[in-house]
Amino acid sequence: MQWSYLSHAIRKYSKHVNGFHVGIVGAGPAGFYCAQQLLKKIPGCQIDIYERLPVPFGLVRYGVAPDHPEVKNVINTFTKTASNENVRFIGNVSLGCDISLAQLKHSYNAVVLAYGADEDKKLSIPGENLSNVVSATKFIGWYNGLPADKNIKVDLDVEHAVIVGQGNVALDVARILLTPVDELKVGTKTDITEYSLETLTQSKVKKITLIGRRGPLQVAFTIKEFREMLKLPGVSTHFFKEQINDIDKIISDLPRPQKRLVQLMYDASQKTEVRDKLFDLLFLRTPISILGTRKIEGIELAVNHLEGEKAVVTDEKYTLKCEIAFRSIGYRSIQADPDVPFDKISSTVPQSIGVYSVGWLSSGPVGVILSTMSNAFQAASLIGQHFDKGLLNERKPGYNYISKVLEDKGIITVDWNGWMRINKVEVERGIKHGKPREKIVDIDEMLKIGGILDYT
Amino acid sequence: MSKQLLKYIITKNCLKSRIHNMKYMSTVNNEKLIKVTFNKANGDKITAEGKKGDSLLDVIINNNLDFDGYGACEGTLTCSTCHVILDPKDYNALPEKPSDEELDMLDLAYNLTDTSRLGCQIILEEKLDGLEVKVPATVNDARYN
Numbered sequence: 001m002q003w004s005y006l007s008h009a010i011r012k013y014s015k016h017v018n019g020f021h022v023g024i025v026g027a028g029p030a031g032f033y034c035a036q037q038l039l040k041k042i043p044g045c046q047i048d049i050y051e052r053l054p055v056p057f058g059l060v061r062y063g064v065a066p067d068h069p070e071v072k073n074v075i076n077t078f079t080k081t082a083s084n085e086n087v088r089f090i091g092n093v094s095l096g097c098d099i100s101l102a103q104l105k106h107s108y109n110a111v112v113l114a115y116g117a118d119e120d121k122k123l124s125i126p127g128e129n130l131s132n133v134v135s136a137t138k139f140i141g142w143y144n145g146l147p148a149d150k151n152i153k154v155d156l157d158v159e160h161a162v163i164v165g166q167g168n169v170a171l172d173v174a175r176i177l178l179t180p181v182d183e184l185k186v187g188t189k190t191d192i193t194e195y196s197l198e199t200l201t202q203s204k205v206k207k208i209t210l211i212g213r214r215g216p217l218q219v220a221f222t223i224k225e226f227r228e229m230l231k232l233p234g235v236s237t238h239f240f241k242e243q244i245n246d247i248d249k250i251i252s253d254l255p256r257p258q259k260r261l262v263q264l265m266y267d268a269s270q271k272t273e274v275r276d277k278l279f280d281l282l283f284l285r286t287p288i289s290i291l292g293t294r295k296i297e298g299i300e301l302a303v304n305h306l307e308g309e310k311a312v313v314t315d316e317k318y319t320l321k322c323e324i325a326f327r328s329i330g331y332r333s334i335q336a337d338p339d340v341p342f343d344k345i346s347s348t349v350p351q352s353i354g355v356y357s358v359g360w361l362s363s364g365p366v367g368v369i370l371s372t373m374s375n376a377f378q379a380a381s382l383i384g385q386h387f388d389k390g391l392l393n394e395r396k397p398g399y400n401y402i403s404k405v406l407e408d409k410g411i412i413t414v415d416w417n418g419w420m421r422i423n424k425v426e427v428e429r430g431i432k433h434g435k436p437r438e439k440i441v442d443i444d445e446m447l448k449i450g451g452i453l454d455y456t
Numbered sequence: 457m458s459k460q461l462l463k464y465i466i467t468k469n470c471l472k473s474r475i476h477n478m479k480y481m482s483t484v485n486n487e488k489l490i491k492v493t494f495n496k497a498n499g500d501k502i503t504a505e506g507k508k509g510d511s512l513l514d515v516i517i518n519n520n521l522d523f524d525g526y527g528a529c530e531g532t533l534t535c536s537t538c539h540v541i542l543d544p545k546d547y548n549a550l551p552e553k554p555s556d557e558e559l560d561m562l563d564l565a566y567n568l569t570d571t572s573r574l575g576c577q578i579i580l581e582e583k584l585d586g587l588e589v590k591v592p593a594t595v596n597d598a599r600y601n
Contacts, residue, residue: 033525040524070532077528224534224560257563368564369535373525 017086018044020387021398023104025095025336026114027051028058029369030359032078033376034112035087041384047087048108048399052094053147054414054446055422056082058116061439062146065172066192067184069436074369082416088399090406091414092447096337098411099402105354107401109392110383113340113349113357114376117331117365123164127290128327131155136163136173136328143176143196145439147446150195155295156203158323162299164287165328166212167220173326174208175228176200178235178277191430191437209280209320213304213311216244216265216283217254222368223261230268235277239269243283286313296325331365353391356383418450425449490580490587494521494540497593508582512575512589513538523591531576533557536565538575541590547571550578567592 020042024031027049035047055061057075064071082089093099095115104111120137122128132155141149161177163170176184181201184190212219216239219226230237248266251259265281285301292298303316333349335342342349348364349357358376360366367375386392406413414422422440429438440446489505492515496502506515513527516538529535539562542550550573554562558577562568575589 037524068534070529070534073530073532073534074528076530222560223563224557227556227560256568260559260563369528370537370564370566373528373537374566377524 017046018042019395020045020110020392021108021396022047022110022112022383023108023398023402024049024112024114025104026058026116026359026361027056027089027091028114028116028359029060029074029078029372030116030361030376031058031112031114032056032081033373034114034358034380036077036081037377037380038383039081039084039086041380042387045086046398048402049082049087049089050093050095050099051089051091052115054091054443054450055419056089056091062141062144064144065140065176066144066190067176067179069189069191071369089414089416089419090399090402091419092443092451093406093411093413094336096340098409099405101337101339101355103402103405107397107399109354109394109396110386111355112379112383113336113355113361114359115333115336115361117333117347117360119332119334120327121330121332123287123290123327123329125287125289127292127296130290130292131295132158132324133290133296134324134326136165136169136326137331139173139326140169143192143200145193145441147441147443150193150441154199155324156199156205159204160207160209160322160324161205162209162211162320162322162325163328164211164299164325165220165330166210166281167328167330168222168225170210170326170328171221171225171229173328174210174279175225175232177203177205177208178229178232178279180233183233189436191435191439193439193441194433205324206276207278207280209282209322211282211285211287211301213286214284214309215306216247216262216281217258218309219261219265220366223257223264226261226264229279230264232277232279234275235279236271236273236275237268237279237281239265239281240283241269244269284311286311288313288317290325291319296323298322299325331360333361333365351379351382353386412447412451414447414450415452418452422446422450488582490582490585492580492584493586493588494523495588495590496523497591506580508580510580512540512578512580515580516575526591527576533561533574533576536561536574539565539567539592540573540575540578541567541569541592542571542573543588544571546584546587546589547573549583551581552577552579565592 022038022045024035031049035049038045038047060072060074081087120135134154138149138152142152163173184192247262251262254262284304286304287299288302289300290296291300298319298321300317300319302313304311304313332347340349341352349361356379358379359372363375426437426439430436491503491505493501493503502521504515504519504521513531516523516526525537528537554573558574562572
């Protein structure tokens with residue numbers, strides 16, 4: 001007992017290496033922010049960050065819209081964290097496939113699950129499998145060069161698109177489709193993939209209808225993203241008057257953030273100018289089926305009314321014709337390994353001593369980078385408290401053990417230097433197109449450039 | 457070479473060096489440093505100095521101040537991690553009112569007040585010497601720290 005107390009005290013105050021091993025699963029913003037904070041809370045701890053893909057940064061690389069390059073500045077901070085001598089990046093390792101949670105628990109004093117929420121919620125209505133019914137998540141993965149989504153089929157030789165959902169993901173899809181393609185090509189710093197740019201150049205989409213189950217007060221998108229829609233050249237934003245006309249009477253009673261957003265929507269609804277392309281916001285509708293034989297031809301909608309904050313479906317229904325539909329009604333986390341303490345109802349992982357969760361896997365898939373940072377910092381604080389109380393004192397082998405597992409399985413991993421090599425190639429390829437980078441979308445190619453087989 | 461051209465070159469060079477001198481003199485004048493005090497959520501009080509034209513975010517970065525997660529987007533108006541709260545008097549005295557885009561980001565900040573600003577948008581000038589701002593915790597939890 002006394003010895004364990006002493007060894008804990010030694011660990012706590014040794015500056016460089018203290019034998020405290022943390023394994024983080026997922027190299028997105030939550031994982032990196034957690035690592036950054038852990039280095040402060042437990043100086044001298046060794047942090048290993050595992051990533052399923054060969055490359056780091058998760059949604060910052062594959063989710064953030066290519067026309068929002070400023071948001072990606074957080075990569076500089078993450079890179080600084082990764083350059084710390086006590087932080088190791090191990091890319092191309094998948095939890096539940098290459099390694100198990102049991103193995104991680106065996107190796108690390110603290111396991112931090114940061115693998116996000118990458119499954120999109122389905123509408124679960126008839127016709128959802130028709131061609132040109134597209135997951136917004138996959139569409140975003142496609143234009144952002146996510147290897148798994150690079151081959152999805154989208155036919156943009158159509159005029160009317162429907163997007164089901166009224167969050168920022170829905171607005172990202174709408175904005176990318178309605179932005180004049182030249183703006184995505186020149187003068188900006190987008191790293192949108194060349195192949196998607198080619199497809200977008202051929203796009204004939206002239207009208208987008210954004211459908212929500214509830215009303216204008218319940219939209220999930222944030223004001224910055226909505227203001228961008230209003231500024232799109234050649235696009236007019238349209239509301240259905242009867243759905244928004246009375247709203248000005250209650251604006252002054254709303255709390256400030258909502259007040260400014262609703263005011264902006266109301267002001268936009270009062271404008272009458274008509275431009276080439278149309279961005280339509282339709283409230284109080286629930287899709288009940290998708291119509292068509294092979295390809296989508298329309299979407300059957302039920303009219304809702306609000307009871308309090310809840311949408312209630314009425315008997316009234318009608319068909320809205322469209323030639324492509326995107327579903328964007330949220331994400332869900334998966335249980336990556338049967339041992340993950342997964343709450344099936346909320347699809348999140350609660351905190352426990354030794355196994356922690358951060359980011360969307362912890363909070364559910366909502367919020368901006370600030371909320372993820374906040375969540376990750378809090379989890380790191382909790383780990384720090386458990387460490388201080390001596391709850392995580394066992395001697396653990398850390399990467400020494402996992403590296404053997406990976407070696408036995410013959411898995412090619414990518415370390416930080418490997419990522420730097422991939423990064424260099426991407427940046428060089430980008431120069432040709434006047435872009436900050438041209439992403440490599442093939443995993444084998446990434447591994448050829450950045451992979452290592454040496455596990456020591 | 458024509459006389460005119462020669463004259464042009466001479467005056468241009470003259471002008472250049474004059475501008476250079478003026479620039480040099482103006483940096484000398486600007487070297488008067490402006491003090492700012494940051495009152496952190498955990499009670500720490502940190503005073504640092506910046507030059508005229510620096511933003512509060514610049515002051516924090518240039519002085520290597522350790523503010524968790526502060527300035528994530530590096531001053532590009534795409535996050536609200538550099539949120540600061542001012543006294544109403546100081547807030548009203550700032551020369552620039554917040555833009556719509558700044559207010560849009562502030563709307564996502566924790567502990568938003570009527571006198572909140574983004575640190576990257578507050579630009580130092582001499583009359584702000586001695587400014588005190590509150591830096592709310594970057595996390596939405598009063599128990600943190």
